[in-house]
Amino acid sequence: MSEQIRSMFAKLAPRYDATNNALSLGIHKFWRRKAVRLSGAAVGMNVLDCATGTGDLAIAFKQKVGKSGSVIGTDFCAEMLELAPDKASLKGLDVQFEIADAMNLQYLDNQFDIASISFGIRNVDSPKTCLKEMARVVNSGGKVVILELGQPRGILNVLYKIYRKTMMPLLALIVTRNDNAFHYLLDTSAAFPSREKFIEIMKETGVFSEQKFYSLTLGVAYIYIGKVK
Ligand SMILES: C[S@@+](CC[C@H](N)C(=O)[O-])C[C@H]1O[C@@H](n2cnc3c(N)ncnc32)[C@H](O)[C@@H]1O
Structure with a gap:
């Protein structure tokens, strides 16, 4: 499974940023800034x-932790990473x-103050691992x-479903020309557990002393923060 995901992102890489901007109407930039703010990141942190x-979330964190901090x-996809340093x-x-x-991960225990993942947890083979x-x-x-897409509630859920079934595939096709990849991305975001269901997954790991979620744009996306035991 993970090899399929890796090669899908390798093909998508040159058009990933344009697609992200088009599909989220640019809103993902505000979500990332909010994730950095809510994480408690401060100057000097790792x-x-x-x-x-x-690299967008890594860049947003670096803006916060400054020169004395490190990000x-x-x-696991070299083609996606290639675009980040520039x-x-x-x-x-x-x-x-x-x-x-x-x-x-090849890093030592207790090496960082914060570990983050945006729009990635739904792509890994085991979110708990x-x-x-x-x-x-x-x-x-x-x-x-964790920053991840979810499912809005109430009337917005109906409108979002219509947007996801009509406008998003059209935009994806125009921008990516890689229809299969975007069907995969849209289907996984529609199915991935959000809100209390994801909090339950966090609790089941047994590694957090606290876990909270914050709703973004009426539930289109969520930020989850776990405090490590
Ligand atoms: C939808 S993109 C999100 C990229 C970026 N975090 C963002 O916010 O735009 C998902 C990324 O997860 C990466 N990915 C999926 N499974 C992974 C794994 N097991 N280890 C490392 N990266 C993984 C993919 O290569 C891809 O770059």
């Missing part, structure tokens, strides 16, 4: 961003980018931060 893709952005350099930011599997692995590399009291 952050690991898993499944960083083209490593990691992904994006950081253009902003004058020194972010390290490395190949790593979020299910089996990934959460445990992220918590392992974070020191006690540090945070694991």
Whole structure:
């Protein structure tokens, strides 16, 4: 499964940013800034961003932790990572980018203050294993931060379903020309557990002393924050 995911993202990489901007109508940038704010990131902290893709969340963290802090952005797809260093350099930011599997990180226990993952947890083979692995590399009291799409509630859910079934595939086809990949991405986001269901998954890992969720844009996406035991 993970090899299929890796090669799907390898094909998508050159058009990933354009697609992300088109499908989320640019809103993902506000979601990322909010995730950084809610994580409690501060100047001098060390952050690991898993499944960083083209590096947007890693870059947002670096803007917060400053020169005295460090950010490593990691992904198991080299083609996605290739685009990230230039994006950081253009902003004058020194972010390290490395190949790593979020299910089996090569970092030491307690090495980071924060480990994050945006729009990646639904792509890994086992979300629980990934959460445990992220918590392992974070020191006690540090945070694991997850940003992921979900399902809005009420009337917005109906409107969002219509948008997802009509406009999104059309936009995806125009921007990516890779229909299958986007059907996969849309289907997984529609099915992935959100809100209390994802909090339950976090609790079942047994690695967090607290877990909270924050709804974004009326439930189109969510930020989950786990405090590491
Ligand atoms: C939808 S993209 C999200 C990229 C980026 N985090 C963002 O917010 O735009 C999902 C990313 O997860 C990566 N990924 C999926 N499974 C992974 C794993 N087990 N280890 C590392 N990266 C993984 C993919 O290669 C891809 O870059």
